[in-house]
Amino acid sequence: MARRFRTTGSLDPRSESILRAVIDEYVTTASPVASQALVDRYGLGVSSATVRNILADLEGAGLLTHPHTSAGRIPTDAGYRYFVESIADSTQLPAVEQLMIRHQFGQVQHASEQWFRLAATTLASANRIAGLATPAKPRAAHVRRIDLVSISDRLASLIIVFREGALRQVLVTLSEAAEQEALTRAAVILDGVMAGRTAADAERALDRIDSDGPIGALVRRVGERVIAAVRDYDATLIEEVFSDGLLHVMEAPEFERSDKLRRVFAALENRAYLGELLERVAGTGSVNVFIGAENAPDEMRDVSLVLAPYGQPGNAVGVVGVLGPTRMAYPQAIGTVRFVSNLLNELVQHLHA
Amino acid sequence: MARRFRTTGSLDPRSESILRAVIDEYVTTASPVASQALVDRYGLGVSSATVRNILADLEGAGLLTHPHTSAGRIPTDAGYRYFVESIADSTQLPAVEQLMIRHQFGQVQHASEQWFRLAATTLASANRIAGLATPAKPRAAHVRRIDLVSISDRLASLIIVFREGALRQVLVTLSEAAEQEALTRAAVILDGVMAGRTAADAERALDRIDSDGPIGALVRRVGERVIAAVRDYDATLIEEVFSDGLLHVMEAPEFERSDKLRRVFAALENRAYLGELLERVAGTGSVNVFIGAENAPDEMRDVSLVLAPYGQPGNAVGVVGVLGPTRMAYPQAIGTVRFVSNLLNELVQHLHA
DNA sequence: CGTTAGCACTCGAAGCATCAGAGTGCTAAC
DNA sequence: GTTAGCACTCTGATGCTTCGAGTGCTAACG
Numbered sequence: 091m092a093r094r095f096r097t098t099g100s101l102d103p104r105s106e107s108i109l110r111a112v113i114d115e116y117v118t119t120a121s122p123v124a125s126q127a128l129v130d131r132y133g134l135g136v137s138s139a140t141v142r143n144i145l146a147d148l149e150g151a152g153l154l155t156h157p158h159t160s161a162g163r164i165p166t167d168a169g170y171r172y173f174v175e176s177i178a179d180s181t182q183l184p185a186v187e188q189l190m191i192r193h194q195f196g197q198v199q200h201a202s203e204q205w206f207r208l209a210a211t212t213l214a215s216a217n218r219i220a221g222l223a224t225p226a227k228p229r230a231a232h233v234r235r236i237d238l239v240s241i242s243d244r245l246a247s248l249i250i251v252f253r254e255g256a257l258r259q260v261l262v263t264l265s266e267a268a269e270q271e272a273l274t275r276a277a278v279i280l281d282g283v284m285a286g287r288t289a290a291d292a293e294r295a296l297d298r299i300d301s302d303g304p305i306g307a308l309v310r311r312v313g314e315r316v317i318a319a320v321r322d323y324d325a326t327l328i329e330e331v332f333s334d335g336l337l338h339v340m341e342a343p344e345f346e347r348s349d350k351l352r353r354v355f356a357a358l359e360n361r362a363y364l365g366e367l368l369e370r371v372a373g374t375g376s377v378n379v380f381i382g383a384e385n386a387p388d389e390m391r392d393v394s395l396v397l398a399p400y401g402q403p404g405n406a407v408g409v410v411g412v413l414g415p416t417r418m419a420y421p422q423a424i425g426t427v428r429f430v431s432n433l434l435n436e437l438v439q440h441l442h443a
Numbered sequence: 444m445a446r447r448f449r450t451t452g453s454l455d456p457r458s459e460s461i462l463r464a465v466i467d468e469y470v471t472t473a474s475p476v477a478s479q480a481l482v483d484r485y486g487l488g489v490s491s492a493t494v495r496n497i498l499a500d501l502e503g504a505g506l507l508t509h510p511h512t513s514a515g516r517i518p519t520d521a522g523y524r525y526f527v528e529s530i531a532d533s534t535q536l537p538a539v540e541q542l543m544i545r546h547q548f549g550q551v552q553h554a555s556e557q558w559f560r561l562a563a564t565t566l567a568s569a570n571r572i573a574g575l576a577t578p579a580k581p582r583a584a585h586v587r588r589i590d591l592v593s594i595s596d597r598l599a600s601l602i603i604v605f606r607e608g609a610l611r612q613v614l615v616t617l618s619e620a621a622e623q624e625a626l627t628r629a630a631v632i633l634d635g636v637m638a639g640r641t642a643a644d645a646e647r648a649l650d651r652i653d654s655d656g657p658i659g660a661l662v663r664r665v666g667e668r669v670i671a672a673v674r675d676y677d678a679t680l681i682e683e684v685f686s687d688g689l690l691h692v693m694e695a696p697e698f699e700r701s702d703k704l705r706r707v708f709a710a711l712e713n714r715a716y717l718g719e720l721l722e723r724v725a726g727t728g729s730v731n732v733f734i735g736a737e738n739a740p741d742e743m744r745d746v747s748l749v750l751a752p753y754g755q756p757g758n759a760v761g762v763v764g765v766l767g768p769t770r771m772a773y774p775q776a777i778g779t780v781r782f783v784s785n786l787l788n789e790l791v792q793h794l795h796a
Numbered sequence: 797c798g799t800t801a802g803c804a805c806t807c808g809a810a811g812c813a814t815c816a817g818a819g820t821g822c823t824a825a826c
Numbered sequence: 827g828t829t830a831g832c833a834c835t836c837t838g839a840t841g842c843t844t845c846g847a848g849t850g851c852t853a854a855c856g
Contacts, residue, residue: 122848124847124848124849125848125849126847126848136799136800137799137800137801138800138848139799139800139801139802139850140798140799140800142848142849142850143798143799143850145849146849146850156848156849157808158806158807158808159805159806159807159808159848159849159850160805160806160807160808160846160847160848160849161807161808161847161848161849162847162848162849199614200613200614200615200668201612201613201614202600202612202614203612234592235590235592237588237590237602237604239587239588239604241794242794245794247555247604247608249590249602249604249610251590251592251600251602255600257602257610257612259554259555259556259610260553260554261552261553261554261555261794262553315553336708337705337708337709337712340702340705340708341702341705346700346702347699347700347701348700349693349694349699352690352693352694355689355690355693356690359690441594441595441598441614475819477818477819477820478819478820479818479819489828489829490828490829490830491819491829492821492828492829492830492831493827493828493829495819495820495821496821496827496828498820499820499821509819509820510837511835511836511837512819512820512821512834512835512836513817513818513819513820513834513835513836513837514818514819514820514836514837515818515819515820
């Protein structure tokens with residue numbers, strides 16, 4: 091049997107539609123797909139023998155495989171990859187779903203901090219796999235506002251609001267007792283000095299400040315804590331990864347009775363790989379798909395990620411996406427991820443207009 | 444064979460020590476315990492036949508069972524219960540561990556918001572099961588501070604700091620454009636009116652305020668949003684349940700290849716039962732243990748919870764604890780949970796002194 | 797030359813019997 | 827009350843057989 095194609099460069103239309111059919115069928119049934127099943131369910135107009143020939147070719151091209159001689163075919167990672175490339179541009183989400191998602195976001199419009207959580211939840215329930223989202227985070231955050239609230243004589247709560255929307259609260263122990271009034275004065279001074287600045291700028295500004303007198307000392311002490319907090323915020327690569335619907339993934343038959351999934355979760359908890367991915371995704375402008383073994387860590391060999399950045403490239407950037415078995419409904423996943431990331435873009439832009 | 448005891452009221456010392464031995468052995472090995480194994484490993488000074496007699500008695504009393512005729516014994520929920528009652532007061536944590544945990548909390552002393560997360564993490568890693576924690580939350584929160592930060596012409600970020608330490612941020616759309624200066628004036632007015640008040644009090648106070656003029660209208664509008672936000676905070680039974688170490692539970696052999704655990708997680712996600720438990724635990728002053736089927740939901744039949752409240756009973760109350768298979772090291776779990784809850788008590792008291 | 801019917805072949809899943817061994821419960825003796 | 831001894835039970839592992847799904851190949855066909 092001559093191999094009709096050697097490279098994954100391009101397939102003839104019939105082969106491609108059969109590849110699609112195999113993927114479609116396997117995604118829904120989770121069991122190897124037989125040639126006869128394809129003929130029965132996809133009206134191919136040819137016999138199962140012909141289909142078998144094509145399947146053998148697709149296998150030769152590395153797009154399919156089969157678990158053992160007398161079993162049906164399942165897609166390889168390369169097969170999914172080819173499929174994903176071929177449908178990349180035709181994954182518009184149905185209007186109904188778009189509306190539903192928009193509606194959900196409308197409900198929490200008054201709490202921007204909730205957006206990214208909602209994004210994860212929405213993606214999870216729309217795709218019935220796990221949804222992931224990180225809050226948009228700048229490389230170098232700008233202070234917008236500083237506030238000091240007295241807790242007790244020598245203890246105060248320092249609240250930093252960032253231009254990018256985030257909020258940090260830290261406790262400050264004071265070297266000398268101070269009333270709320272003094273704290274307020276210090277906060278106003280710091281606010282004047284630091285508002286609109288990054289950590290580096292704020293530090294320079296703080297150096298030029300008069301630190302004489304009790305208020306001066308207070309300003310200095312708190313100012314140092316502010317800078318430390320901003321630095322800390324800047325240094326945190328991933329502030330938080332919010333996930334939802336991990337249960338959906340646990341339900342997938344491929345993970346039912348093995349510890350594969352446990353290892354995936356463990357790999358997720360150790361943020362190293364996730365950080366690397368986010369870094370990569372944040373640089374691109376669109377939806378990124380990482381299929382099975384395309385993920386460097388061994389533990390992630392059996393899952394795929396569909397991720398997209400949101401936010402403002404120069405400014406704060408976050409990532410949203412889904413995680414599921416390699417056997418996932420990619421068109422649907424890509425569609426919703428793209429839509430949700432665009433939606434978040436809109437919301438964030440509206441916020442920083 | 445005469446049953447030597449019918450009630451679980453009290454066991455003779457030897458029976459009790461054998462019960463302990465069975466539990467100890469089962470907890471570590473996860474497989475049914477044979478009479479011979481007990482003799483070998485626990486230096487009981489009697490023969491396996493004698494042990495078998497006692498085991499039969501313990502089974503008659505409902506404290507043990509065995510999966511089939513020719514298998515060793517495993518504890519029943521009632522067996523664990525008896526065991527837990529019998530050791531309740533002798534679960535002091537070793538000084539080394541106490542120090543280690545204290546040290547960890549020392550590291551984040553400057554960020555109270557992190558405490559309860561750290562509590563969950565600490566409990567998880569100390570016991571190698573899942574750790575749970577909720578932030579301390581009052582029934583009726585008191586406003587401590589109100590702040591308004593301009594985002595754009597008609598959009599502002601409203602920040603509410605509660606006396607109990609929590610923080611809320613909501614977006615407010617303004618009916619008319621307002622500069623930061625106007626916002627600051629409005630915030631100062633609201634601060635004066637509402638600081639130290641609960642939602643109900645604040646509402647009354649707001650009603651008495653002059654709402655004439657542009658600032659007056661702004662104050663009223665934002666004031667209403669403040670009250671809504673406080674009400675919303677009050678109405679949230681469980682603000683958030685932070686969990687860590689769910690992976691540890693996944694590793695337990697009893698959950699290795701079944702969907703039991705999935706159902707447990709699902710039950711946890713639906714907060715109903717957890718809320719009920721927290722309510723119950725918050726009312727008590729000490730460590731509460733819920734073993735297997737003592738948990739009302741069917742899905743929780745195979746796990747146990749060890750929970751303790753922290754905070755100030757009249758004021759803000761949170762809950763910390765662990766979740767694991769019924770086969771868990773109760774003394775260790777009770778010890779760490781008690782210690783961590785006491786530690787949080789100290790920290791919180793220090794904060795609200 | 798591509799397509800197809802037919803068929804041999806392969807391999808896993810399921811059912812069944814067998815067997816070893818772990819562990820109990822009981823009896824009778826101490 | 828304790829214990830040795832032993833019959834009994836049940837599980838889990840192993841090996842065998844059977845069944846059927848599905849393939850790959852061959853040869854015929856248009």
